[in-house]
Amino acid sequence: MEWKLVREDNGSTAVKNGEVESEFAALTWARHWLQNNADHDRYRLQPEADDRSMLMIRTVTGQWYGMVTPAESGAT
DSSP: OEEEEEETTTOOEEEEEEEOSSHHHHHHHHHHHHHHHOSSSEEEEEETTOSOEEEEEEOTTSOEEEEEEOOOOSOO
């Protein structure tokens, strides 16, 4: 599955990655990229063809953590 990192503040795609074999591998890739390239404290990691996402947050000490976010539903 192809994954991308999207800046949380403006919704722009920061980077895309080719085929990644698992969600864990995508998280590892995202943390490495963010550690070396991030210019913001919050990004969203999401698969290209899916609405699931994970909020990536940089702590004060510079570590990156991923928090699973619930999928938005159209139900009211």
